[in-house]
Amino acid sequence: MPALPSVIEAIGNTPLVRLDRLVRAKGLTGAILAKLDYLNPGFSKKDRAARGLIEEAERTGQLVPGQTVVELTSGNMGAGLAIVCAILGYPFVAVMSKGNSPERARQMTALGADVVLVDQLPDSIPGEVSGADLALVEKAAQRITAERGAFRADQFHRAGAWLAHYHTTGPEIWAQSDGAIDGFADFAGTGGTYAGVTRALKERNAAIRCYLVEPRGAAVLAGEAVTQPNHPIQGGGYAIGALDFLKEVPVDGYLTVSGEEARNTARALARTEGIFAGFSSGANVAAALQLLAGAMAGKTVAVLICDSGLKYLSTDLWD
Numbered sequence: 369m370p371a372l373p374s375v376i377e378a379i380g381n382t383p384l385v386r387l388d389r390l391v392r393a394k395g396l397t398g399a400i401l402a403k404l405d406y407l408n409p410g411f412s413k414k415d416r417a418a419r420g421l422i423e424e425a426e427r428t429g430q431l432v433p434g435q436t437v438v439e440l441t442s443g444n445m446g447a448g449l450a451i452v453c454a455i456l457g458y459p460f461v462a463v464m465s466k467g468n469s470p471e472r473a474r475q476m477t478a479l480g481a482d483v484v485l486v487d488q489l490p491d492s493i494p495g496e497v498s499g500a501d502l503a504l505v506e507k508a509a510q511r512i513t514a515e516r517g518a519f520r521a522d523q524f525h526r527a528g529a530w531l532a533h534y535h536t537t538g539p540e541i542w543a544q545s546d547g548a549i550d551g552f553a554d555f556a557g558t559g560g561t562y563a564g565v566t567r568a569l570k571e572r573n574a575a576i577r578c579y580l581v582e583p584r585g586a587a588v589l590a591g592e593a594v595t596q597p598n599h600p601i602q603g604g605g606y607a608i609g610a611l612d613f614l615k616e617v618p619v620d621g622y623l624t625v626s627g628e629e630a631r632n633t634a635r636a637l638a639r640t641e642g643i644f645a646g647f648s649s650g651a652n653v654a655a656a657l658q659l660l661a662g663a664m665a666g667k668t669v670a671v672l673i674c675d676s677g678l679k680y681l682s683t684d685l686w687d
Contacts, residue, residue, distance in 0.1 A: 374455045375409045375451060375455065376419060376451070376452060376455050376456075378408075378409050379408055379409060379415045379416055379419050379448075380408070380415075380416055380536045380537070380540065381536075381540060382403060382404045382405050382407050382408060382540070383403075383404045383407065383544075384401050384402070384403050384404070384540070384541060384544035384545060384670075385401070385402050385404060385641075385643070386399055386400070386401060386402075387399075387400040387401075387402050387637075387641055387653065389640045389641055390636060390637065390640045390641055390653070390657075391657075391660065393636070393640055394657055394660075394661070396657065396660040396661055396665070397660065397665060397666045398660040398664065398665060398666045398667045398668060398669070399667075399668040399669070400653060400656045400657070400660070400668075400669050400670075400671060401541070401544075401545055401549060401668060401669070401670045401671070402641075402643065402653065402670075402671055402672075402673050403537065403540070403541055403544075403670065403671070403672045403673060404643070404673050405537075405672050405673055405674060405675075406643075406644075406645055406646075406649070406673050406674065406675050406676040406677075408448075409451055410444070410447035410448045410450070410451050410475075410479075411444075411447065411475075411675055411676035411678065411679065412444035412447065412448065412674060412675035412676070412679075413444070413537070413561060413672055413674050413675070414444035414445040414447070414448040414523075414675075415447075415448040415451065415452075416448075416532040416533060416536055416537060417445065417448065417523060417528070417529040417530075417532045417533070417558075417560055417561075418445055418448030418449045418451070418452045418521075419448070419452050419532060420528040420529055420531055420532025420535075421449070421521050421522075421523065421526055421528040421529055421532075422437070422449070422452050422453065422456060422458070422521070422528075423528065424526065424527065424528030424531065425519060425521075425526070425528065426456075430519060431458070431519045432519075433457065434457065434458070434459075435458060435517075435518065435519050436458065436459040436460070436461060436516045436517070436518040436519070437449060437453050437458045437459070437460045437461070437518060437519050437520075437521055438460075438461045438463065438509055438512050438513045438516065438518040438519070438520055438521070439460075439461075439462060439463065439509065439520065439521035439522070439523060440463050440464070440502070440505050440506055440509040440523075441462050441463065441464050441476075441523075442464065442465070442468050442472070442497065442557075442602050442603040443462075443464060443468050443469070443472025443473070443475070443476065443602070443603075443679060444472070444603055444674070444675050444679075445521075445523050446460075446462035446464060446472070446476045446481060446483070447472070447475050447476055447479060449462070449481070449521060450462065450476050450479035450480055450481040451479055453480075453481075454479060454480045458519075459482070460480070460481045460482065461481065461482045461483075461484060461512055461516070461518065462476045462481045462482070462483045462484070463484045463486060463505055463508050463509040463512060464476075464483065464484070464485055464486065464505065465485070465486050465488060465497045465501045465502065465504070465505050466485045466486065466487055466488055466494070467488045467492060467493070467494055467495060467496060467497040467501055468495075468497060468602055469495065469602065469679055469680055469681075469682050469683050470682055471678070471679055471680075471681055471682055472679055473485060475679070484508060484512065486501075486504050486505045486508045487504070488501045488504075489501055489504070492598065493598050495600055495602075495683050495684070496598040496599055496600055497602060497606070498597045498598050498606065499597060499606040500597075502606050523558050523560065524558045524611070524612065524613075525612050529558060529560040529613070530558075530559070530560035530561075530563040530564040530613045531564060532560075532564065533560060533561050533563070533564025533565050533568070534563075534564035534565075534567050534568050535564075535568075537561065537564060537565050537568070537672070538564055538565040538566075538567065538568020538569050539568055541565065541568075541569065541670050542568065542569060542572050545668070545670065547572065547573060548668060549569070549576060549668045549669070549670045550575075550576060550577065550664060550667035550668050550669065551576060551577045551578065551579065551620075551656075551659055551664050551667060551668070551669040551670070552565060552566065552569055552576060552577075552578045552579070552669065552670045552671070553578075553579040553580075553581055553623060553652055553655040553656050553659060553669060553670075553671050554566075554578075554579075554580065554581060554652060554671065554672060555581040555582070555601065555604055555605070555625075555648045555651045555652050555655070555674070556580050556581065556582055556589055556604050556605065556611065556614075557603045557604030557605075557648070558604075558611060558613060559611035559612070559613035559614040559617075560613050561672060561674075562578070562580055562613075562614065562617070563613040563614055563617045565578075565672075566578040566617055566618065567617060570618060577620040577621065577663075577664070578618065578619065578620050579619070579620060579621045579622065579623050579655065579659065580614075580619050580621075580622050580623070581622075581623045581624070581625060581651055581652060581655040582605055582622065582623070582624055582625075583596070583599040583601050583605035583624065583625065583626070583627065583630075583651075584596065584624040584625060584626040584627075584629075585597075585599070585624075585626075586599060586605050586606075587622060587624050589610075589611070589614070589622065590622035590624070592624075599626075599627045600627040600630070600631065600647055600683065600684070600685075601625075601627060601630050601647045601648055601651050602646070602647055602648070602680075603647075603648050603674070603675070604648060621663070623655040623658055623659070625650075625651040625654045625655055625658075627647070629650070629651070629654045630647045630648070630650035630651040630654055631647065631650060631684070631685055632650070632654075633650040633651070633653050633654040633657070634646060634647060634649060634650030634653075634677065634685060635650075635685070635686075637649065637650065637653060637673075638677065643673060644676060644677035644678070645673045645674070645675065645676065645677050646674060646675045646676065646677055646679055646680050646685070647680065647685060648674045648675065649671075649672070649673040649674045649675065652671035652672060652673070652674065653671055653673075655671070656669040656671050
């Protein structure tokens with residue numbers, strides 16, 4: 369491979385790896401194919417969406433040279449935007465809840481971002497960001513955007529986020545598996561990964577079954593009542609209702625994973641497969657294991673390894 373002009377071109381084309389050891393250890397048949405997006409430059413799948421958001425904004429003229437970029441983040445999108453903005457010359461302000469792991473803020477700062485941390489609600493639990501906590505972060509992001517005349521990256525609504533996965537992640541999974549997949553499961557954050565990958569895969573084979581994954585007790589997308597709004601799976605599951613990116617995107621089923629299941633599966637990934645990943649990756653693999661134990665026994669299910677376990681060293685994930 370020739371030298372790349374910048375680290376932006378290193379985003380994507382991550383490996384797809386079989387998790388045969390973990391599947392065998394669970395006594396299951398079938399296969400899980402894990403897309404190792406924690407190997408992106410910012411150590412998460414959000415690098416793809418960050419690049420997509422900024423390039424789409426440049427293309428449409430919504431972002432002008434030298435303008436400040438502001439975004440609400442749990443840390444992964446912030447790291448991706450910090451990288452992309454540093455290379456392309458945009459000042460970047462990341463707005464994040466103090467409930468997210470502090471190493472995420474340190475990473476973004478190291479990458480040149482101006483990090484604004486927002487207090488959680490008095491009854492919130494550190495490490496568990498609720499929808500109400502996220503609303504406080506959103507309010508701060510809106511204020512800073514107005515004060516600085518900034519461009520709001522708005523990962524929950526701007527199409528560049530899901531289009532990045534439609535144009536890259538989905539086609540990569542298809543090509544790397546030679547089209548030999550039966551299902552896809554994804555933990556819902558903004559819904560962008562699910563929307564982009566599902567559209568791409570179903571265009572190639574409409575029979576591929578795609579499942580949305582939510583925290584147990586906060587499965588709003590599945591139409592369930594919220595009984596546990598706080599959970600340790602950072603970056604999603606905020607119980608905030610409909611997600612714009614999921615409109616008119618087929619969902620073949622909904623799965624729930626508890627925080628404990630996500631934690632235990634992430635630990636098993638590290639010990640059994642040598643994959644050092646975070647809570648949402650554990651949730652994705654736990655969901656895939658559910659499918660192999662039931663509706664998709666003997667089939668092949670693809671998932672994303674969303675981010676690195678390095679982002680959770682201060683949490684109880686590795687206690």
